[in-house]
Amino acid sequence: MLITIKNLVKSYKKTGLKSNPVISDLTLLINKGESFGFLGPNGAGKSTVIKILMNFIRADSGELTINGDSILNPTIRRHVGYLPEQPIFYDHLTAEELLRFGGRVSDVPDDVLDERIDVLLERLLLSHAKKKPIRTYSKGMTQRTGLALAMIHDPEICILDEPMSGLDPMGRKLVTDFIMDMRKAGKTVFFSSHILSDVERLCDRVGVLNKGNLLFCGPIAEFKNLTGDIETSFVTMVENDNKVRE
Amino acid sequence: MKHIWILTGITIKEGIRNRVLLGIIFFALVMCCVNAVVTGSFTRDLGKVAVDVGLSTVSISGLAIIFFLGMPLLAKDLDKLTVYLILSRPIARRDYIIGKFFGLSILVLISVIILSIITAISVKIIMGLTPDYIPELFSWGIFGMAVFFSFLSLVIMTALSILYTCVATSSYMAFIFTIGTYLIGQNIELVRTLLKNTNQGNSFSISLLNAASWVFPNLSAFDKKTVAAYGLDFHLKDLGMTTAYGISYTLLILFITVLVFNKRELT
Numbered sequence: 304m305l306i307t308i309k310n311l312v313k314s315y316k317k318t319g320l321k322s323n324p325v326i327s328d329l330t331l332l333i334n335k336g337e338s339f340g341f342l343g344p345n346g347a348g349k350s351t352v353i354k355i356l357m358n359f360i361r362a363d364s365g366e367l368t369i370n371g372d373s374i375l376n377p378t379i380r381r382h383v384g385y386l387p388e389q390p391i392f393y394d395h396l397t398a399e400e401l402l403r404f405g406g407r408v409s410d411v412p413d414d415v416l417d418e419r420i421d422v423l424l425e426r427l428l429l430s431h432a433k434k435k436p437i438r439t440y441s442k443g444m445t446q447r448t449g450l451a452l453a454m455i456h457d458p459e460i461c462i463l464d465e466p467m468s469g470l471d472p473m474g475r476k477l478v479t480d481f482i483m484d485m486r487k488a489g490k491t492v493f494f495s496s497h498i499l500s501d502v503e504r505l506c507d508r509v510g511v512l513n514k515g516n517l518l519f520c521g522p523i524a525e526f527k528n529l530t531g532d533i534e535t536s537f538v539t540m541v542e543n544d545n546k547v548r549e
Numbered sequence: 550m551k552h553i554w555i556l557t558g559i560t561i562k563e564g565i566r567n568r569v570l571l572g573i574i575f576f577a578l579v580m581c582c583v584n585a586v587v588t589g590s591f592t593r594d595l596g597k598v599a600v601d602v603g604l605s606t607v608s609i610s611g612l613a614i615i616f617f618l619g620m621p622l623l624a625k626d627l628d629k630l631t632v633y634l635i636l637s638r639p640i641a642r643r644d645y646i647i648g649k650f651f652g653l654s655i656l657v658l659i660s661v662i663i664l665s666i667i668t669a670i671s672v673k674i675i676m677g678l679t680p681d682y683i684p685e686l687f688s689w690g691i692f693g694m695a696v697f698f699s700f701l702s703l704v705i706m707t708a709l710s711i712l713y714t715c716v717a718t719s720s721y722m723a724f725i726f727t728i729g730t731y732l733i734g735q736n737i738e739l740v741r742t743l744l745k746n747t748n749q750g751n752s753f754s755i756s757l758l759n760a761a762s763w764v765f766p767n768l769s770a771f772d773k774k775t776v777a778a779y780g781l782d783f784h785l786k787d788l789g790m791t792t793a794y795g796i797s798y799t800l801l802i803l804f805i806t807v808l809v810f811n812k813r814e815l816t
Contacts, residue, residue, distance in 0.1 A: 395566035
């Protein structure tokens with residue numbers, strides 16, 4: 304397994320004695336070279352799981368590893384490309400400087416880095432803005448810069464939190480093509496999304512999370528076959544779970 | 550170490566391109582002109598006043614850089630989560646804190662150097678216009694030493710501002726804590742000495758002050774304006790001790806900051 308999440312529990316402390324459980328005993332195993340879609344309604348806990356995986360927040364309990372190493376070890380992130388839901392960068396840096404930073408801290412040799420910066424920016428239609436400060440970018444351009452930063456060190460694993468968020472149809476196509484290419488290249492892609500049609504096209508397997516509980520984990524075809532189409536399967540599953548919990 | 554220097558570089562780059570830095574340097578230039586006007590209104594000790602006002606300008610501008618440039622840069626990292634772009638890389642949280650500290654300290658150093666040169670020019674001009682009022686023992690070496698200690702106190706404040714930004718729930722609180730610490734640090738030794746010499750104050754208040762003096766930095770130890778203005782005698786051993794105090798206090802604060810930041814949830 305490339306990404307292992309075992310018995311993950313996370314709760315946020317409330318201003319009283321009670322704590323609010325966000326993730327309840329989640330176990331998720333993601334294989335090498337797999338494209339895994341993480342689905343769930345707003346507030347299901349998808350971003351929380353991703354943030355725990357990136358070691359931004361800490362689990363109450365559970366075992367999380369990437370490539371067999373604990374997520375607490377920062378060196379494992381040399382093999383990981385991460386795109387946050389709403390990437391925010393240093394305003395005064397240019398895309399080129401940002402990508403150079405990302406490449407250098409991930410030990411990409413300078414000559415390789417120069418070429419990779421140009422290729423990525425061209426691919427994501429950002430070449431014209433290479434030397435412009437990021438504060439002048441539109442939301443879509445910022446999102447694409449985030450994707451370029453996630454890919455600058457040619458990572459083995461890509462963890463993308465709502466990669467289509469805030470993108471116009473052109474931007475969505477660019478990102479979709481990017482994820483497809485990563486899949487073809489044998490990279491492991493783990494991403495959360497609300498856009499079920501994209502998930503259907505891009506994923507080998509999906510996991511459905513609702514209120515911190517994993518409702519389904521399996522091949523996309525199996526999920527679709529539950530009702531005949533992916534959207535109905537998703538809505539029915541979440542609604543049934545909500546009814547049970549009420 | 551490589552990661553620390555890359556982070557230091559990116560912090561300096563972001564800071565230098567920020568218009569706030571230009572604003573602060575402009576303010577310092579204005580203060581140097583004010584120095585000439587203020588000094589002219591005195592009838593004696595003109596040289597002393599010029600050095601005093603000049604060195605105060607360096608300190609105030611350095612503080613302004615910490616408050617209006619350094620702290621907002623760090624607060625943005627934590628509030629708007631630009632820190633994700635750094636910590637999603639193979640960078641340890643410890644390296645992030647140290648890199649930010651070096652970056653901000655170098656920004657303060659650059660500003661102190663620029664401001665000291667401007668101040669020295671204004672002092673030189675004032676002394677040139679009023680040669681009779683140059684303190685007998687004034688030397689540029691002691692002036693430089695005063696600037697160095699001013700920088701050292703700013704480095705301590707930089708480390709404290711990073712700690713408070715990591716501890717506080719909002720950048721406003723961090724700002725208040727840092728200003729409070731600066732004011733306490735500047736005055737605690739004076740109040741302690743005053744109470745001791747006048748035998749005023751009860752044992753509780755004296756114990757409280759003694760305890761506080763172990764927690765808050767004694768920033769008045771780094772204030773060498775009077776020594777520089779009059780060219781007073783000083784002991785190298787005292788300077789060495791003050792330097793060692795400043796460096797160890799900074800290292801201790803950075804150590805605590807790393808411990809706190811390692812526990813912090815970045816949401």
